[in-house]
Amino acid sequence: MSEPVLELRNVTKRFGSVTAADAITLSVNQGEFFALLGPSGSGKTTMLRIIAGLEVPDEGGVFINGQDVTALPPYARGVGMVFQNFLLFPHKRVGENVVFPLRMQGASKAEQDERLKWALDLLRLDGLADRYPHQLSGGQQQRVALARGLISRPALLLLDEPLANLDRELRKEMEVEVRRYQVELDIPFIYVTHNQEEALTMSDRIAVMNHGRFEQVAPKLEVYTHPTSRFVAGFVGHSNVMTGTLAAIEGGCASLDWNGVTVAVRTPPGASVGDRVDCFVKLEKMRVVAPGGAAQGENRVPGTLRDIIFKGSTADYLVTLENGAELMISEGSETMGFQRKDPLEVVWSAEAGACFPAGGA
Protein backbone atom coordinates (compact mmCIF):
# COMPACT_ATOMS: atom_id res chain seq x y z
CA MET A 1 0.00 0.00 0.00
CA SER A 2 1.44 3.37 -0.99
CA GLU A 3 1.56 6.18 1.50
CA PRO A 4 -1.64 8.15 2.09
CA VAL A 5 -2.19 11.35 0.08
CA LEU A 6 -3.49 13.18 3.12
CA GLU A 7 -2.63 12.58 6.70
CA LEU A 8 -3.84 14.45 9.76
CA ARG A 9 -2.01 13.77 12.97
CA ASN A 10 -3.63 14.84 16.20
CA VAL A 11 -5.02 18.03 14.71
CA THR A 12 -6.64 20.29 17.28
CA LYS A 13 -8.23 23.69 16.70
CA ARG A 14 -10.02 25.83 19.25
CA PHE A 15 -12.06 28.97 18.77
CA GLY A 16 -12.32 30.49 22.21
CA SER A 17 -14.06 27.91 24.35
CA VAL A 18 -15.25 25.87 21.35
CA THR A 19 -13.10 22.98 20.19
CA ALA A 20 -13.76 22.70 16.48
CA ALA A 21 -11.26 19.90 15.95
CA ASP A 22 -10.32 17.67 18.83
CA ALA A 23 -7.17 15.60 18.25
CA ILE A 24 -8.24 14.44 14.80
CA THR A 25 -6.14 11.72 13.17
CA LEU A 26 -6.96 10.57 9.66
CA SER A 27 -5.42 9.14 6.48
CA VAL A 28 -6.98 9.41 3.06
CA ASN A 29 -5.61 7.32 0.21
CA GLN A 30 -5.13 7.81 -3.49
CA GLY A 31 -8.38 7.63 -5.40
CA GLU A 32 -10.59 7.63 -2.34
CA PHE A 33 -13.86 9.51 -2.09
CA PHE A 34 -14.02 10.51 1.54
CA ALA A 35 -17.05 12.19 3.07
CA LEU A 36 -17.03 14.26 6.25
CA LEU A 37 -20.58 14.03 7.48
CA GLY A 38 -21.98 15.91 10.42
CA PRO A 39 -24.54 18.45 11.56
CA SER A 40 -23.77 22.13 11.20
CA GLY A 41 -21.30 23.28 13.81
CA SER A 42 -19.73 19.83 14.12
CA GLY A 43 -16.37 21.12 12.89
CA LYS A 44 -16.33 19.57 9.42
CA THR A 45 -15.79 22.85 7.57
CA THR A 46 -13.01 23.74 10.01
CA MET A 47 -11.33 20.43 9.16
CA LEU A 48 -11.48 21.30 5.48
CA ARG A 49 -10.11 24.79 6.08
CA ILE A 50 -7.24 23.33 8.08
CA ILE A 51 -6.40 20.95 5.24
CA ALA A 52 -6.57 23.86 2.77
CA GLY A 53 -4.35 26.02 4.94
CA LEU A 54 -7.00 28.66 5.61
CA GLU A 55 -6.81 27.85 9.31
CA VAL A 56 -3.69 26.94 11.22
CA PRO A 57 -4.24 24.15 13.75
CA ASP A 58 -3.33 24.84 17.37
CA GLU A 59 -1.75 21.40 17.64
CA GLY A 60 -0.91 18.55 15.34
CA GLY A 61 0.24 18.30 11.76
CA VAL A 62 -1.12 18.13 8.22
CA PHE A 63 0.78 16.00 5.68
CA ILE A 64 0.17 15.89 1.95
CA ASN A 65 1.99 13.12 0.08
CA GLY A 66 4.23 12.69 3.10
CA GLN A 67 5.28 16.34 3.20
CA ASP A 68 4.52 18.36 6.32
CA VAL A 69 2.43 21.29 5.08
CA THR A 70 1.16 22.46 8.47
CA ALA A 71 3.06 25.75 8.23
CA LEU A 72 2.56 26.26 4.49
CA PRO A 73 0.14 28.95 3.27
CA PRO A 74 -2.80 27.84 1.10
CA TYR A 75 -1.15 28.94 -2.15
CA ALA A 76 1.78 26.58 -1.62
CA ARG A 77 -0.23 23.44 -0.88
CA GLY A 78 -1.43 22.40 -4.31
CA VAL A 79 -4.93 21.45 -3.29
CA GLY A 80 -8.14 22.37 -5.09
CA MET A 81 -11.26 23.53 -3.31
CA VAL A 82 -14.89 23.97 -4.26
CA PHE A 83 -17.29 26.03 -2.16
CA GLN A 84 -20.97 25.92 -1.39
CA ASN A 85 -21.60 29.42 -2.75
CA PHE A 86 -19.44 28.76 -5.83
CA LEU A 87 -17.27 31.86 -5.24
CA LEU A 88 -16.38 32.36 -8.87
CA PHE A 89 -14.52 35.57 -9.64
CA PRO A 90 -17.40 37.76 -10.88
CA HIS A 91 -15.18 39.97 -13.05
CA LYS A 92 -13.53 37.13 -14.94
CA ARG A 93 -14.98 35.11 -17.77
CA VAL A 94 -15.55 31.40 -17.33
CA GLY A 95 -12.32 30.55 -19.16
CA GLU A 96 -10.34 33.02 -17.05
CA ASN A 97 -11.86 31.64 -13.88
CA VAL A 98 -10.99 28.08 -14.79
CA VAL A 99 -7.47 28.82 -15.92
CA PHE A 100 -6.69 31.01 -12.88
CA PRO A 101 -4.77 28.35 -10.88
CA LEU A 102 -2.54 27.58 -13.86
CA ARG A 103 -1.78 31.26 -14.43
CA MET A 104 -0.80 31.58 -10.77
CA GLN A 105 1.58 28.67 -11.23
CA GLY A 106 3.11 30.39 -14.23
CA ALA A 107 2.13 27.67 -16.70
CA SER A 108 2.82 28.40 -20.36
CA LYS A 109 0.04 29.76 -22.55
CA ALA A 110 0.04 26.54 -24.56
CA GLU A 111 -0.39 24.44 -21.45
CA GLN A 112 -3.12 26.76 -20.16
CA ASP A 113 -5.04 26.38 -23.41
CA GLU A 114 -4.64 22.63 -23.48
CA ARG A 115 -5.71 22.16 -19.86
CA LEU A 116 -8.60 24.60 -20.26
CA LYS A 117 -9.92 22.56 -23.15
CA TRP A 118 -9.56 19.40 -21.08
CA ALA A 119 -11.37 20.92 -18.10
CA LEU A 120 -14.21 22.40 -20.16
CA ASP A 121 -14.64 19.05 -21.91
CA LEU A 122 -14.64 17.09 -18.68
CA LEU A 123 -17.26 19.34 -17.11
CA ARG A 124 -19.29 19.79 -20.30
CA LEU A 125 -18.82 23.53 -20.35
CA ASP A 126 -17.92 23.85 -24.03
CA GLY A 127 -19.12 27.08 -25.53
CA LEU A 128 -19.42 28.85 -22.19
CA ALA A 129 -15.79 30.01 -21.86
CA ASP A 130 -16.59 33.61 -22.78
CA ARG A 131 -19.56 34.04 -20.47
CA TYR A 132 -19.42 35.86 -17.17
CA PRO A 133 -20.43 33.89 -14.06
CA HIS A 134 -23.65 35.83 -13.54
CA GLN A 135 -24.79 34.72 -17.00
CA LEU A 136 -24.72 31.06 -15.93
CA SER A 137 -27.22 28.89 -14.11
CA GLY A 138 -26.42 27.57 -10.63
CA GLY A 139 -25.47 24.16 -11.95
CA GLN A 140 -23.18 25.64 -14.58
CA GLN A 141 -21.54 27.89 -12.00
CA GLN A 142 -20.85 24.91 -9.79
CA ARG A 143 -19.31 23.04 -12.72
CA VAL A 144 -17.08 26.03 -13.44
CA ALA A 145 -16.01 25.98 -9.78
CA LEU A 146 -15.22 22.27 -10.12
CA ALA A 147 -13.26 22.89 -13.31
CA ARG A 148 -11.24 25.58 -11.52
CA GLY A 149 -10.60 23.20 -8.65
CA LEU A 150 -9.44 20.40 -10.93
CA ILE A 151 -7.52 22.11 -13.73
CA SER A 152 -4.12 22.19 -12.06
CA ARG A 153 -4.11 18.48 -11.18
CA PRO A 154 -4.29 19.07 -7.42
CA ALA A 155 -3.06 16.41 -5.03
CA LEU A 156 -6.56 16.32 -3.62
CA LEU A 157 -9.82 18.17 -4.03
CA LEU A 158 -11.72 19.62 -1.08
CA LEU A 159 -15.45 20.15 -1.51
CA ASP A 160 -17.40 22.18 1.03
CA GLU A 161 -21.09 21.35 0.62
CA PRO A 162 -20.78 22.03 -3.10
CA LEU A 163 -24.31 20.93 -3.98
CA ALA A 164 -26.20 22.49 -1.08
CA ASN A 165 -27.27 25.54 -3.11
CA LEU A 166 -28.64 23.51 -6.02
CA ASP A 167 -32.22 22.34 -6.31
CA ARG A 168 -33.05 18.71 -5.70
CA GLU A 169 -33.15 17.49 -9.30
CA LEU A 170 -29.86 19.11 -10.20
CA ARG A 171 -28.27 17.87 -7.00
CA LYS A 172 -29.13 14.26 -7.86
CA GLU A 173 -27.61 14.75 -11.28
CA MET A 174 -24.47 16.40 -9.93
CA GLU A 175 -23.95 13.70 -7.30
CA VAL A 176 -23.48 11.21 -10.10
CA GLU A 177 -21.32 13.66 -12.07
CA VAL A 178 -19.01 14.47 -9.18
CA ARG A 179 -18.53 10.80 -8.49
CA ARG A 180 -17.68 10.28 -12.18
CA TYR A 181 -14.97 13.00 -12.13
CA GLN A 182 -13.48 11.49 -9.03
CA VAL A 183 -13.26 8.01 -10.55
CA GLU A 184 -11.89 9.42 -13.79
CA LEU A 185 -9.19 11.51 -12.14
CA ASP A 186 -8.32 9.02 -9.42
CA ILE A 187 -7.41 11.71 -6.88
CA PRO A 188 -8.90 11.81 -3.40
CA PHE A 189 -11.98 13.97 -2.92
CA ILE A 190 -12.75 15.14 0.58
CA TYR A 191 -16.38 16.02 0.65
CA VAL A 192 -18.00 17.92 3.48
CA THR A 193 -21.74 17.61 3.81
CA HIS A 194 -24.53 17.56 6.35
CA ASN A 195 -26.64 15.61 3.88
CA GLN A 196 -26.36 11.88 4.59
CA GLU A 197 -27.85 10.94 1.23
CA GLU A 198 -25.03 12.77 -0.55
CA ALA A 199 -22.43 11.12 1.63
CA LEU A 200 -23.96 7.68 1.13
CA THR A 201 -24.43 8.12 -2.62
CA MET A 202 -20.97 9.30 -3.52
CA SER A 203 -18.37 8.32 -0.98
CA ASP A 204 -16.23 5.27 -0.35
CA ARG A 205 -15.61 6.08 3.27
CA ILE A 206 -17.45 8.32 5.69
CA ALA A 207 -16.29 10.06 8.83
CA VAL A 208 -19.22 11.09 10.99
CA MET A 209 -18.30 14.20 12.94
CA ASN A 210 -19.82 15.68 16.06
CA HIS A 211 -18.46 18.34 18.40
CA GLY A 212 -15.07 18.38 16.66
CA ARG A 213 -14.52 14.63 17.02
CA PHE A 214 -14.90 11.68 14.71
CA GLU A 215 -17.73 9.49 15.97
CA GLN A 216 -17.00 6.80 13.41
CA VAL A 217 -14.73 6.48 10.38
CA ALA A 218 -15.59 3.51 8.18
CA PRO A 219 -16.72 2.40 4.71
CA LYS A 220 -20.17 3.81 4.08
CA LEU A 221 -22.00 0.52 4.27
CA GLU A 222 -20.54 -0.17 7.65
CA VAL A 223 -21.42 3.29 8.94
CA TYR A 224 -24.96 2.67 7.76
CA THR A 225 -25.42 -0.86 9.01
CA HIS A 226 -23.12 -0.97 12.01
CA PRO A 227 -23.03 2.40 13.71
CA THR A 228 -20.57 2.39 16.57
CA SER A 229 -22.06 5.21 18.58
CA ARG A 230 -25.44 6.46 19.61
CA PHE A 231 -24.86 9.66 17.63
CA VAL A 232 -24.06 7.82 14.38
CA ALA A 233 -27.04 5.52 14.82
CA GLY A 234 -29.30 8.52 15.20
CA PHE A 235 -27.72 10.66 12.47
CA VAL A 236 -27.22 8.21 9.61
CA GLY A 237 -30.32 6.67 8.12
CA HIS A 238 -33.82 6.88 9.57
CA SER A 239 -34.45 4.78 12.63
CA ASN A 240 -37.04 4.02 15.25
CA VAL A 241 -35.62 4.59 18.70
CA MET A 242 -36.74 2.39 21.55
CA THR A 243 -35.61 3.49 24.97
CA GLY A 244 -35.93 1.03 27.81
CA THR A 245 -34.30 -0.92 30.59
CA LEU A 246 -32.29 -4.09 30.06
CA ALA A 247 -34.28 -6.85 31.76
CA ALA A 248 -31.98 -9.78 31.09
CA ILE A 249 -28.73 -10.54 29.32
CA GLU A 250 -27.85 -13.90 27.80
CA GLY A 251 -24.55 -13.61 26.02
CA GLY A 252 -24.94 -11.58 22.84
CA CYS A 253 -28.67 -11.35 23.23
CA ALA A 254 -30.58 -9.27 25.73
CA SER A 255 -34.17 -8.44 26.39
CA LEU A 256 -35.27 -4.87 26.66
CA ASP A 257 -38.26 -3.70 28.63
CA TRP A 258 -39.60 -0.96 26.40
CA ASN A 259 -42.57 0.65 28.09
CA GLY A 260 -44.06 -2.70 28.95
CA VAL A 261 -43.21 -4.41 25.67
CA THR A 262 -40.34 -6.86 25.81
CA VAL A 263 -38.12 -6.90 22.75
CA ALA A 264 -34.99 -8.87 21.97
CA VAL A 265 -31.91 -6.79 21.18
CA ARG A 266 -28.21 -7.27 20.70
CA THR A 267 -26.38 -6.73 23.97
CA PRO A 268 -24.68 -3.37 23.95
CA PRO A 269 -20.98 -3.72 24.81
CA GLY A 270 -20.27 -3.43 28.51
CA ALA A 271 -23.92 -3.17 29.50
CA SER A 272 -25.46 -4.85 32.52
CA VAL A 273 -29.00 -5.64 33.65
CA GLY A 274 -30.92 -2.55 34.72
CA ASP A 275 -29.11 -0.15 32.35
CA ARG A 276 -31.13 2.35 30.35
CA VAL A 277 -30.40 1.86 26.67
CA ASP A 278 -31.53 3.30 23.31
CA CYS A 279 -32.13 0.74 20.61
CA PHE A 280 -32.07 2.00 17.00
CA VAL A 281 -33.71 0.00 14.24
CA LYS A 282 -33.72 1.39 10.69
CA LEU A 283 -37.19 1.87 9.22
CA GLU A 284 -36.56 -0.55 6.38
CA LYS A 285 -35.40 -3.30 8.76
CA MET A 286 -38.93 -3.64 10.11
CA ARG A 287 -41.87 -5.30 8.36
CA VAL A 288 -45.62 -5.16 8.87
CA VAL A 289 -47.53 -8.44 8.71
CA ALA A 290 -51.08 -9.60 9.35
CA PRO A 291 -51.60 -10.61 12.99
CA GLY A 292 -51.59 -14.21 14.12
CA GLY A 293 -48.32 -15.60 12.76
CA ALA A 294 -45.90 -17.41 15.01
CA ALA A 295 -42.76 -15.67 16.24
CA GLN A 296 -39.66 -17.31 14.76
CA GLY A 297 -36.83 -15.91 16.80
CA GLU A 298 -37.92 -12.43 15.78
CA ASN A 299 -39.52 -9.55 17.61
CA ARG A 300 -43.20 -9.49 16.89
CA VAL A 301 -45.23 -6.64 18.35
CA PRO A 302 -48.96 -6.11 17.77
CA GLY A 303 -50.33 -2.72 16.93
CA THR A 304 -52.81 -0.74 14.84
CA LEU A 305 -52.10 0.92 11.51
CA ARG A 306 -52.58 4.65 11.97
CA ASP A 307 -51.61 5.90 8.54
CA ILE A 308 -49.70 5.13 5.37
CA ILE A 309 -47.46 7.78 3.86
CA PHE A 310 -47.05 6.97 0.21
CA LYS A 311 -43.65 7.96 -1.16
CA GLY A 312 -43.59 6.46 -4.62
CA SER A 313 -41.31 3.45 -4.63
CA THR A 314 -41.76 2.99 -0.90
CA ALA A 315 -44.40 3.75 1.69
CA ASP A 316 -44.05 4.55 5.38
CA TYR A 317 -46.43 2.73 7.72
CA LEU A 318 -47.21 4.47 10.98
CA VAL A 319 -48.17 1.85 13.56
CA THR A 320 -49.48 2.61 17.05
CA LEU A 321 -48.52 -0.11 19.52
CA GLU A 322 -50.45 -1.22 22.55
CA ASN A 323 -48.02 0.54 24.85
CA GLY A 324 -48.85 3.83 23.16
CA ALA A 325 -45.56 4.11 21.25
CA GLU A 326 -45.49 4.62 17.53
CA LEU A 327 -43.21 2.97 15.00
CA MET A 328 -42.53 3.94 11.42
CA ILE A 329 -41.87 1.13 8.97
CA SER A 330 -40.66 1.62 5.45
CA GLU A 331 -41.88 -0.98 2.96
CA GLY A 332 -42.27 -1.41 -0.74
CA SER A 333 -45.41 0.50 -1.66
CA GLU A 334 -47.21 -2.50 -3.16
CA THR A 335 -47.07 -4.48 0.07
CA MET A 336 -50.45 -5.92 0.90
CA GLY A 337 -53.65 -4.03 1.13
CA PHE A 338 -53.66 -2.76 4.69
CA GLN A 339 -56.18 -0.10 5.58
CA ARG A 340 -56.10 2.46 8.30
CA LYS A 341 -57.08 1.11 11.75
CA ASP A 342 -56.28 -2.47 10.68
CA PRO A 343 -54.68 -4.53 13.42
CA LEU A 344 -51.28 -5.85 12.40
CA GLU A 345 -47.92 -6.87 13.75
CA VAL A 346 -44.52 -5.31 13.38
CA VAL A 347 -41.70 -7.79 12.90
CA TRP A 348 -37.93 -7.28 13.05
CA SER A 349 -34.91 -9.31 13.94
CA ALA A 350 -32.96 -8.67 17.10
CA GLU A 351 -29.83 -8.44 14.95
CA ALA A 352 -31.21 -5.41 13.13
CA GLY A 353 -31.05 -3.18 16.20
CA ALA A 354 -28.07 -1.20 17.43
CA CYS A 355 -28.12 -0.43 21.15
CA PHE A 356 -26.25 2.19 23.11
CA PRO A 357 -26.44 3.61 26.61
CA ALA A 358 -29.39 5.99 26.69
CA GLY A 359 -28.74 9.59 25.76
CA GLY A 360 -30.07 12.54 27.61
CA ALA A 361 -33.05 13.28 25.44
Added chain:
Amino acid sequence: MARRRLGPEGRFLLMALPGAIFVVVFLLLPILSIIVFSFWRTESYTLIPDWNLDNYATLFGTTTYMTFLLRSFTMAVAVSLASLVYAWPVAYFIAKHGDRYRLLLILALAAPFFTGIILRVTGIQGVMGPVGVINLGLMNYGLQPIEFIMYTQTAVGIGVTYLFIPFMVTAVYLSLLNFDFELLEVAKINGAKPWRAFIEITWPLNWMGTVIGLVLVFIPSMAESITPRFLGGPNAASFGQVLGLQFGETGTWALGSAMGVLLFAVSSLVILLMWRTVNLQRSGFTGGGS
Protein backbone atom coordinates in the same frame (compact mmCIF):
# COMPACT_ATOMS: atom_id res chain seq x y z
CA MET B 1 -68.04 65.03 -7.17
CA ALA B 2 -65.10 62.79 -6.61
CA ARG B 3 -61.77 64.45 -6.79
CA ARG B 4 -59.81 63.53 -9.88
CA ARG B 5 -57.13 61.05 -8.90
CA LEU B 6 -53.61 61.26 -10.17
CA GLY B 7 -52.78 58.60 -12.77
CA PRO B 8 -49.47 56.70 -12.73
CA GLU B 9 -47.90 59.26 -15.04
CA GLY B 10 -49.01 62.12 -12.84
CA ARG B 11 -47.54 60.42 -9.80
CA PHE B 12 -44.31 59.77 -11.65
CA LEU B 13 -44.02 63.44 -12.58
CA LEU B 14 -44.88 64.55 -9.06
CA MET B 15 -42.15 62.40 -7.59
CA ALA B 16 -39.60 63.39 -10.19
CA LEU B 17 -40.30 67.10 -9.76
CA PRO B 18 -38.19 68.01 -6.68
CA GLY B 19 -35.09 66.41 -8.14
CA ALA B 20 -35.69 67.99 -11.51
CA ILE B 21 -36.14 71.44 -9.99
CA PHE B 22 -32.92 71.04 -8.05
CA VAL B 23 -30.94 70.05 -11.11
CA VAL B 24 -32.34 72.88 -13.21
CA VAL B 25 -32.05 75.65 -10.62
CA PHE B 26 -28.74 74.75 -9.02
CA LEU B 27 -26.87 72.96 -11.78
CA LEU B 28 -28.07 73.72 -15.30
CA LEU B 29 -28.97 77.41 -14.87
CA PRO B 30 -25.69 78.44 -13.20
CA ILE B 31 -23.64 76.55 -15.77
CA LEU B 32 -25.64 78.00 -18.63
CA SER B 33 -25.31 81.53 -17.26
CA ILE B 34 -21.57 81.09 -16.81
CA ILE B 35 -21.24 79.83 -20.36
CA VAL B 36 -23.24 82.83 -21.60
CA PHE B 37 -21.26 85.35 -19.50
CA SER B 38 -17.99 83.90 -20.76
CA PHE B 39 -18.84 85.25 -24.21
CA TRP B 40 -19.68 88.74 -22.90
CA ARG B 41 -17.37 91.38 -21.55
CA THR B 42 -17.12 93.37 -18.36
CA GLU B 43 -16.69 97.08 -18.08
CA SER B 44 -16.49 98.91 -14.74
CA TYR B 45 -17.93 95.95 -12.83
CA THR B 46 -20.83 95.59 -15.26
CA LEU B 47 -21.54 92.68 -17.61
CA ILE B 48 -22.20 93.84 -21.15
CA PRO B 49 -23.91 91.41 -23.55
CA ASP B 50 -21.51 92.05 -26.35
CA TRP B 51 -20.78 88.62 -27.85
CA ASN B 52 -17.07 87.95 -28.41
CA LEU B 53 -14.28 85.41 -27.87
CA ASP B 54 -11.87 87.86 -26.18
CA ASN B 55 -12.04 86.18 -22.79
CA TYR B 56 -10.92 82.87 -24.23
CA ALA B 57 -8.24 84.58 -26.30
CA THR B 58 -6.91 86.23 -23.14
CA LEU B 59 -7.08 82.95 -21.24
CA PHE B 60 -5.27 80.82 -23.79
CA GLY B 61 -2.98 83.65 -24.91
CA THR B 62 -1.60 84.58 -21.51
CA THR B 63 1.13 82.31 -20.19
CA THR B 64 0.35 83.01 -16.54
CA TYR B 65 -3.25 81.76 -16.80
CA MET B 66 -2.04 78.58 -18.47
CA THR B 67 0.62 78.22 -15.77
CA PHE B 68 -2.07 78.52 -13.08
CA LEU B 69 -4.19 75.95 -14.87
CA LEU B 70 -1.31 73.52 -15.30
CA ARG B 71 -0.25 74.03 -11.69
CA SER B 72 -3.74 73.32 -10.38
CA PHE B 73 -4.06 70.31 -12.67
CA THR B 74 -0.72 68.88 -11.55
CA MET B 75 -1.66 69.57 -7.95
CA ALA B 76 -5.02 67.82 -8.34
CA VAL B 77 -3.36 64.78 -9.95
CA ALA B 78 -0.73 64.59 -7.20
CA VAL B 79 -3.33 65.04 -4.46
CA SER B 80 -5.58 62.36 -5.97
CA LEU B 81 -2.73 59.89 -6.17
CA ALA B 82 -1.51 60.71 -2.65
CA SER B 83 -4.99 60.22 -1.18
CA LEU B 84 -5.38 57.01 -3.18
CA VAL B 85 -2.22 55.54 -1.69
CA TYR B 86 -3.04 56.73 1.80
CA ALA B 87 -6.77 56.03 1.80
CA TRP B 88 -6.71 52.43 0.56
CA PRO B 89 -5.03 50.90 3.62
CA VAL B 90 -7.23 52.99 5.92
CA ALA B 91 -10.45 51.96 4.16
CA TYR B 92 -9.28 48.34 3.92
CA PHE B 93 -8.50 48.24 7.61
CA ILE B 94 -11.90 49.66 8.57
CA ALA B 95 -13.81 47.35 6.21
CA LYS B 96 -11.87 44.23 7.21
CA HIS B 97 -11.17 44.76 10.90
CA GLY B 98 -13.52 47.57 11.96
CA ASP B 99 -16.22 45.13 13.11
CA ARG B 100 -18.76 47.01 15.21
CA TYR B 101 -16.61 50.15 15.28
CA ARG B 102 -16.88 50.59 11.51
CA LEU B 103 -19.49 53.30 11.60
CA LEU B 104 -17.71 55.10 14.41
CA LEU B 105 -14.43 55.06 12.49
CA ILE B 106 -16.08 56.39 9.34
CA LEU B 107 -17.78 59.15 11.37
CA ALA B 108 -14.39 60.01 12.84
CA LEU B 109 -13.21 60.66 9.29
CA ALA B 110 -16.02 63.16 8.88
CA ALA B 111 -15.20 64.90 12.17
CA PRO B 112 -12.99 67.59 10.55
CA PHE B 113 -16.02 68.69 8.53
CA PHE B 114 -17.67 69.77 11.77
CA THR B 115 -15.49 72.86 11.58
CA GLY B 116 -15.24 75.18 8.61
CA ILE B 117 -12.68 74.89 5.83
CA ILE B 118 -10.83 78.02 6.99
CA LEU B 119 -10.42 76.58 10.45
CA ARG B 120 -9.20 73.30 9.02
CA VAL B 121 -6.61 75.00 6.84
CA THR B 122 -5.37 77.29 9.58
CA GLY B 123 -5.17 74.22 11.76
CA ILE B 124 -2.76 72.73 9.24
CA GLN B 125 -0.82 75.95 9.28
CA GLY B 126 -0.49 75.55 13.01
CA VAL B 127 1.23 72.24 12.38
CA MET B 128 3.42 72.96 9.37
CA GLY B 129 3.98 76.73 9.29
CA PRO B 130 7.11 78.57 10.50
CA VAL B 131 5.56 78.85 13.96
CA GLY B 132 3.88 75.49 13.62
CA VAL B 133 4.28 72.54 15.98
CA ILE B 134 6.74 70.65 13.74
CA ASN B 135 9.16 73.46 13.05
CA LEU B 136 8.99 75.01 16.52
CA GLY B 137 9.72 71.56 17.90
CA LEU B 138 12.71 71.10 15.60
CA MET B 139 14.10 74.53 16.37
CA ASN B 140 13.60 73.91 20.05
CA TYR B 141 16.14 71.11 19.75
CA GLY B 142 18.46 73.31 17.75
CA LEU B 143 17.54 71.66 14.44
CA GLN B 144 16.83 73.35 11.14
CA PRO B 145 13.15 73.89 10.38
CA ILE B 146 11.79 71.94 7.43
CA GLU B 147 11.68 74.48 4.64
CA PHE B 148 9.56 72.66 2.11
CA ILE B 149 6.45 72.62 4.27
CA MET B 150 6.46 76.38 4.75
CA TYR B 151 4.53 78.35 2.13
CA THR B 152 5.34 76.03 -0.73
CA GLN B 153 3.50 73.92 -3.29
CA THR B 154 4.23 70.89 -1.11
CA ALA B 155 2.54 72.55 1.83
CA VAL B 156 -0.51 73.24 -0.34
CA GLY B 157 -0.48 69.65 -1.57
CA ILE B 158 -0.40 68.26 1.97
CA GLY B 159 -3.18 70.65 3.00
CA VAL B 160 -5.46 69.82 0.08
CA THR B 161 -4.85 66.09 0.52
CA TYR B 162 -5.82 66.41 4.16
CA LEU B 163 -8.99 68.30 3.22
CA PHE B 164 -10.34 65.80 0.72
CA ILE B 165 -8.93 62.44 1.79
CA PRO B 166 -12.14 61.56 3.72
CA PHE B 167 -13.97 61.41 0.37
CA MET B 168 -11.47 58.89 -0.91
CA VAL B 169 -11.57 56.74 2.23
CA THR B 170 -15.36 56.75 2.23
CA ALA B 171 -15.63 55.83 -1.45
CA VAL B 172 -13.15 52.95 -1.16
CA TYR B 173 -14.69 51.83 2.14
CA LEU B 174 -18.19 51.68 0.67
CA SER B 175 -16.83 49.69 -2.23
CA LEU B 176 -15.05 47.25 0.07
CA LEU B 177 -18.24 46.79 2.10
CA ASN B 178 -19.75 45.11 -0.95
CA PHE B 179 -16.62 43.12 -1.63
CA ASP B 180 -16.64 39.43 -0.80
CA PHE B 181 -13.38 38.89 1.08
CA GLU B 182 -13.89 35.12 0.70
CA LEU B 183 -12.81 35.53 -2.92
CA LEU B 184 -9.32 36.22 -1.60
CA GLU B 185 -9.28 32.85 0.15
CA VAL B 186 -10.33 31.26 -3.11
CA ALA B 187 -7.52 33.03 -4.93
CA LYS B 188 -4.99 31.88 -2.33
CA ILE B 189 -6.11 28.26 -2.48
CA ASN B 190 -5.76 28.51 -6.23
CA GLY B 191 -2.13 29.50 -5.91
CA ALA B 192 -2.17 33.31 -5.65
CA LYS B 193 0.20 34.93 -3.19
CA PRO B 194 -1.42 37.75 -1.17
CA TRP B 195 -0.13 40.59 -3.39
CA ARG B 196 -1.17 38.70 -6.51
CA ALA B 197 -4.63 38.10 -5.06
CA PHE B 198 -4.87 41.84 -4.43
CA ILE B 199 -3.97 42.72 -8.01
CA GLU B 200 -6.14 40.01 -9.57
CA ILE B 201 -9.19 40.24 -7.35
CA THR B 202 -9.40 43.08 -4.84
CA TRP B 203 -8.21 45.91 -7.08
CA PRO B 204 -10.35 45.26 -10.18
CA LEU B 205 -13.45 44.51 -8.12
CA ASN B 206 -13.07 47.80 -6.26
CA TRP B 207 -11.92 49.90 -9.19
CA MET B 208 -15.30 51.56 -9.66
CA GLY B 209 -15.34 52.75 -6.04
CA THR B 210 -11.74 53.87 -6.41
CA VAL B 211 -12.60 55.88 -9.53
CA ILE B 212 -15.47 57.56 -7.69
CA GLY B 213 -13.05 58.44 -4.88
CA LEU B 214 -10.47 59.77 -7.34
CA VAL B 215 -13.04 61.98 -9.04
CA LEU B 216 -14.42 63.21 -5.70
CA VAL B 217 -10.91 64.25 -4.69
CA PHE B 218 -9.72 65.50 -8.06
CA ILE B 219 -12.50 67.96 -8.78
CA PRO B 220 -12.46 70.03 -5.58
CA SER B 221 -8.64 69.85 -5.53
CA MET B 222 -8.52 71.28 -9.04
CA ALA B 223 -10.76 74.18 -7.99
CA GLU B 224 -9.17 74.75 -4.57
CA SER B 225 -8.56 78.42 -3.73
CA ILE B 226 -8.49 78.71 0.04
CA THR B 227 -5.69 76.31 0.90
CA PRO B 228 -3.14 77.91 -1.47
CA ARG B 229 -4.04 81.31 -0.07
CA PHE B 230 -3.19 80.19 3.47
CA LEU B 231 -0.48 77.60 2.98
CA GLY B 232 1.04 78.53 -0.37
CA GLY B 233 3.68 81.13 -0.91
CA PRO B 234 3.73 83.76 -3.63
CA ASN B 235 4.63 81.07 -6.18
CA ALA B 236 1.80 78.73 -5.33
CA ALA B 237 -1.24 80.66 -6.56
CA SER B 238 -3.82 78.28 -7.99
CA PHE B 239 -6.23 78.60 -10.87
CA GLY B 240 -9.13 78.61 -8.46
CA GLN B 241 -7.55 81.43 -6.47
CA VAL B 242 -7.11 83.57 -9.58
CA LEU B 243 -10.62 82.66 -10.72
CA GLY B 244 -11.95 83.91 -7.40
CA LEU B 245 -10.15 87.20 -7.89
CA GLN B 246 -12.07 87.87 -11.13
CA PHE B 247 -15.34 87.83 -9.26
CA GLY B 248 -13.95 89.84 -6.37
CA GLU B 249 -11.20 92.41 -6.46
CA THR B 250 -10.79 92.83 -10.23
CA GLY B 251 -14.48 92.48 -11.04
CA THR B 252 -13.86 90.93 -14.43
CA TRP B 253 -16.79 88.57 -14.31
CA ALA B 254 -16.74 87.68 -17.98
CA LEU B 255 -13.12 86.52 -17.83
CA GLY B 256 -13.90 84.73 -14.56
CA SER B 257 -16.79 82.97 -16.28
CA ALA B 258 -14.51 81.83 -19.09
CA MET B 259 -12.10 80.48 -16.47
CA GLY B 260 -15.02 78.68 -14.84
CA VAL B 261 -16.03 77.15 -18.16
CA LEU B 262 -12.46 76.00 -18.74
CA LEU B 263 -12.30 74.47 -15.25
CA PHE B 264 -15.63 72.76 -15.83
CA ALA B 265 -14.41 71.43 -19.18
CA VAL B 266 -11.18 70.04 -17.75
CA SER B 267 -13.02 68.40 -14.85
CA SER B 268 -15.63 66.89 -17.17
CA LEU B 269 -12.90 65.55 -19.40
CA VAL B 270 -11.17 63.94 -16.43
CA ILE B 271 -14.45 62.35 -15.28
CA LEU B 272 -15.05 61.06 -18.78
CA LEU B 273 -11.55 59.62 -19.08
CA MET B 274 -11.80 57.99 -15.67
CA TRP B 275 -15.23 56.56 -16.41
CA ARG B 276 -13.93 55.00 -19.61
CA THR B 277 -11.55 52.89 -17.51
CA VAL B 278 -14.56 51.32 -15.80
CA ASN B 279 -15.80 48.22 -17.56
CA LEU B 280 -18.96 47.22 -15.74
CA GLN B 281 -18.49 43.51 -16.45
CA ARG B 282 -14.89 43.73 -15.30
CA SER B 283 -16.01 45.40 -12.09
CA GLY B 284 -18.08 42.38 -11.23
CA PHE B 285 -21.23 44.45 -11.83
CA THR B 286 -24.03 42.03 -12.48
CA GLY B 287 -26.73 44.48 -13.47
CA GLY B 288 -28.84 44.39 -10.33
CA GLY B 289 -31.21 41.44 -10.29
CA SER B 290 -29.54 38.61 -12.15
